[in-house]
Amino acid sequence: MQDDPTHPAQPYKFSATSVTIQCGGTVKVTNTTAVSHTFDPQHGGFTGTGTMPSGSSRSVSFFYRGDFGFMCSFHHWMTGTVHVT
Numbered sequence: 001m002q003d004d005p006t007h008p009a010q011p012y013k014f015s016a017t018s019v020t021i022q023c024g025g026t027v028k029v030t031n032t033t034a035v036s037h038t039f040d041p042q043h044g045g046f047t048g049t050g051t052m053p054s055g056s057s058r059s060v061s062f063f064y065r066g067d068f069g070f071m072c073s074f075h076h077w078m079t080g081t082v083h084v085t
């Protein structure tokens, strides 16, 4: 996650909103902002991180093929999709 100075009313975003990985692979998520975020599923399909404090990183594994939406539970405009092939 990173700051988004182009949207002052929505000051955070995921630096990548579309990610493609192979089944069984992982996505590494890093919070580069000063506040907490999450990397959680919109409709299931993977185990979310829960709260990630400022400066933290997590690796999230994907064990099912398909397209899985992710979001920040604190900032609902922060969304994206992982494509698992």
Ligand SMILES: [Cu+2]
Binding pocket: 012, 036, 037, 038, 072, 073, 074, 075, 078
């Ligand atoms: Cu957030």
